[in-house]
Amino acid sequence: MFLGLDLGTSSIKAVLVDEQQSVVTTASAPLEVSRPAPTHSEQDPTHWWHATLSAMDAIAAQAPREMGAVRGIGLSGQMHGATLLDAADRVLRPCILWNDGRSALECDDLEAAWPSLRTVTGNIAMPGFTAPKLLWVRKHEPDIFSAIAKILLPKAYLRLLLSGEHVEEMSDAAGTLWLDVGRRDWSDDGLTATHLSRRQMPRLVEGSAAAGRLRPELARRWKMAASPIIAGGAGDNAAGAVSLGAIRPGDAFVSLGTSGVLWATTARFAPNPNAAVHAFCHCIPQTWHQMGVILSAASCLAWLAEILGQSEVTLLASMPERPARPSDIFFLPYLSGERTPHNDPRIRGAFVGLSHQADRATMVQSVMEGVAFALRDCLEALRAAGTQIDAADVIGGGARSPLWRSILANVLDLPLSEIVGADVSGAFGAARLARLAVSGEPPADVCLPPERGRTIAPDRDLRDAYAAAYLRYRKLYPALKEIAS
Incomplete structure (x- = not known):
């Protein structure tokens, strides 16, 4: 045991x-x-x-x-x-x-x-x-x-x-x-x-x-x-990687926890700090990884639920499993500042484009999209660092929402795989490391890929719409930064 x-x-x-x-x-x-x-x-x-x-x-x-x-x-x-x-x-x-x-x-x-x-x-x-x-x-x-x-x-x-x-x-x-x-x-x-x-x-x-x-x-x-x-043991993201078997170069995952992470395992130390990409050691010997990190992810939905006086479960219960189109409003998820790619601890979040027609469902969708757009920023930063990601697993509390998974697949334009038991992934990865410390087994024999559920593919009918929405989103940080300063 x-x-x-x-x-x-x-x-x-x-x-x-x-x-x-x-x-x-x-x-x-x-x-x-x-x-x-x-x-x-x-x-x-x-x-x-x-x-x-x-x-x-x-x-x-x-x-x-x-x-x-x-x-x-x-x-x-x-x-x-x-x-x-x-x-x-x-x-x-x-x-x-x-x-x-x-x-x-x-x-x-x-x-x-x-x-x-x-x-x-x-x-x-x-x-x-x-x-x-x-x-x-x-x-x-x-x-x-x-x-x-x-x-x-x-x-x-x-x-x-x-x-x-x-x-x-x-x-x-x-x-x-x-x-x-x-x-x-x-x-x-x-x-x-x-x-x-x-x-x-x-x-x-x-x-x-x-x-x-x-x-x-x-x-x-x-x-x-x-x-x-x-x-x-491991830092939380490295432990999550071990639970997913992400110990080989090219393995990737997205974590929708309190913060948000886009992870890619690498065979060597491959820094690119000017793009605010993290280059860290993996918890497995002679292995490293790159990460794009956003400071607020699933915590954004928790914040909205508290503001609206409802539980997250209630907010999500009436939402569809897939978006019909991008939201009419934008949410910038900088509730605690931001890391990748802006390295800006003082920037703060915003809703942009609110109207009388903006209802609870619109705001929930825009929060999910804002987090997804911020993770797209991370993907672009890793690509600029020379890392190619073709598919990824998705874990974390936010990954339990079918709508959020679908929005994320559309915004990243990547197939994302659900993971069975992902809610205990960090602790499960730590248990695997405990086994390695006791048994001395090769990591590849223990850190196997998990049971996967559905793979969510990007919706090709929404690809252009989300690509255009992301380009508009990219214009908002400079404007917000100018106002904040």
Whole structure:
């Protein structure tokens, strides 16, 4: 038995997987985000731990015999978060999250202090990354900065509480701007540029390698026969890739989670930071990937549902499975700023073209289309980086909507495949990494493609209409940027 834990922004998910890679049971516990100031986004790491214990207790209650036989635990997690600890491993302040935009000025400072940043890390400095957050803390919270003994990413903090080890793996470490992504090692130049050193960083391992064992007292709590090995694990997107078997060059998927991602696996480190494309390590040894990332995806629909005072389920219930034509209004999904391709933490979203005829259904469709258009921006950025994508899987909470899947296929002009069990993909990928850490099997023998449902092909009758709509959408960001500035 193998267990995967996925620390997301809105919840912790746990999945128990057997030797045949069948899901035995799942559990989850909710999380909340704090926004204490404009552009700020934080969480209390102690809430992650309470949610983890809740999810694990639920798994143990649902499947006590199988839980007792767990041999490995894998971790997946939201990336980039700055979890700051003192010498006694006490949390110094709330974790600054991946979608926090406060450190825009510090990005400029970091690039000035480290001219080779883009070459070494494969990325442009953005506020979402971890390193600029530490420059912000140094400037605005110097007492906290001086007390920092260790800096951990969110899932590494869970690992610390589960095992007592300060360990991180390559895919998540690549999102800090402290990793030499080609060499798969911390960059001393990058750490020096942020007034830090290796002693404040966790030890690095590959995602499929062992990275400690569960504390004996926790193994007793869940009545495990022995303390399971804890694998290096993966950042959330890399874990999703493992669950999809996306470990070979050319494999691609779209994720419609809180944020949105277009992923492509690569055989080598292939940076193109000027297009705001992320080039990171994969969690599988000697493998890398490129990503286009938008900061708000399924969260846009959740926001609209809250504004309208209805649940997302209610909003979607009356929607058709396919669009008849593009919406008459445009939605720009920049509720938390944007990464690919604009690298603009201060831009904000908008509806454009509202009229008396705009009803609830029109607004829902326009939100879905706006997210799809933003992902088309990502596709064009990856193409400019030399990556060819001919088809992709689609995962994440937003992928449960037939209408959204259809709109996305039309806007990207790509066939998209539904995935069975995609709602636990990050946790399932983490469970696969746990198995690799225990068994030492070749990744290709374990990370098999999943069961696919329907493949949604672009509607040829709508191809020209959506292509024209996307060109109009592309004109809106410059106009919005001019107004915002």
